[in-house]
Amino acid sequence: MIMGLTGGIASGKSTVSALFVNKGAKLVDADVIAREVMLPGHQVLAATVRHFGQDILFPDGTLNRAKLGEIVFRDPEAIQTLNDLTHPAIRQEIRSRMQEMDTLEPERLIIVDIPLLFESNLQGMFEEIVVVYVPREVQLARLMERNNWSKEQAEDRLNAQMDIELKRSKASYVIDNSGDLVHTEMQVAKLWDRLGLL
Numbered sequence: 001m002i003m004g005l006t007g008g009i010a011s012g013k014s015t016v017s018a019l020f021v022n023k024g025a026k027l028v029d030a031d032v033i034a035r036e037v038m039l040p041g042h043q044v045l046a047a048t049v050r051h052f053g054q055d056i057l058f059p060d061g062t063l064n065r066a067k068l069g070e071i072v073f074r075d076p077e078a079i080q081t082l083n084d085l086t087h088p089a090i091r092q093e094i095r096s097r098m099q100e101m102d103t104l105e106p107e108r109l110i111i112v113d114i115p116l117l118f119e120s121n122l123q124g125m126f127e128e129i130v131v132v133y134v135p136r137e138v139q140l141a142r143l144m145e146r147n148n149w150s151k152e153q154a155e156d157r158l159n160a161q162m163d164i165e166l167k168r169s170k171a172s173y174v175i176d177n178s179g180d181l182v183h184t185e186m187q188v189a190k191l192w193d194r195l196g197l198l
């Protein structure tokens with residue numbers, strides 16, 4: 001069984017994915033793939049540099065992520081361009097990894113963690129979608145603390161994504177991660193049982 005998992009930035013997707021993996025699920029992580037396509041030598045990084053300029057690179061040729069982030073997250077046109085450059089390759093790699101895992105171990109739950117699942121209209125890839133939810137204020141506070149960001153930086157990133165309440169309303173299952181970890185773990189265990197997994 002393959003299940004999509006999404007939520008807002010810093011809502012706890014990695015935390016919840018790890019809980020599923022502890023129970024025996026396999027994971028495909030879109031953020032990891034998104035980083036792979038931005039490594040030196042990859043055609044996606046080369047195309048991104050052609051568009052945004054050499055200034056987004058460090059002298060050693062690796063991507064200056066903070067710099068590209070500053071450019072795109074304040075400018076809707078720039079983020080759209082970056083999405084057009086990166087998303088087709090990321091999507092293709094997600095598909096190929098989940099199909100490979102499913103072929104090798106068809107009885108296992110495969111969790112596919114995609115932050116922009118709804119924004120990119122990928123609902124059709126999954127029968128079930130879990131949304132990891134926290135209210136916007138909690139999201140903002142955790143993001144500022146984890147990344148050591150100002151409120152403005154955190155809000156720019158939040159505003160580049162679909163509202164978390166709307167995501168919640170589109171879910172097959174909601175995991176509320178606004179309480180402590182034990183509370184979240186209980187909800188994962190409950191969902192695991194409900195899906196009939198052992």
Ligand SMILES: CC(C)(COP(=O)(O)OP(=O)(O)OC[C@H]1O[C@@H](n2cnc3c(N)ncnc32)[C@H](O)[C@@H]1O)[C@@H](O)C(=O)NCCC(=O)NCCS
Nearest residue numbers: 008009030031034065066068069082083086115116160161
């Ligand atoms: C602009 C980049 C270099 C900034 O890197 P940075 O290290 O600061 O952030 P990181 O990649 O760890 O992303 C953290 C979170 O930001 C949010 N985010 C990233 N890209 C986007 C985007 N295009 N639109 C909206 N939110 C985004 C996601 O919630 C993601 O989980 C990087 O995010 C990037 O290459 N983005 C384009 C690819 C992409 O869409 N990745 C995310 C989904 S797979």
Ligand SMILES: Nc1ncnc2c1ncn2[C@@H]1O[C@H](COP(=O)(O)OP(=O)(O)OP(=O)(O)O)[C@@H](O)[C@H]1O
Nearest residue numbers: 008009010011012013014015142146177179180181
């Ligand atoms: N239940 C919780 N209580 C307190 N802090 C939490 C809880 N769950 C997660 N966190 C913290 O909130 C931050 C965001 O969590 P996490 O990294 O899992 O989110 P994410 O959705 O995967 O983030 P991103 O969108 O950046 O990939 C982390 O610093 C994490 O330690």
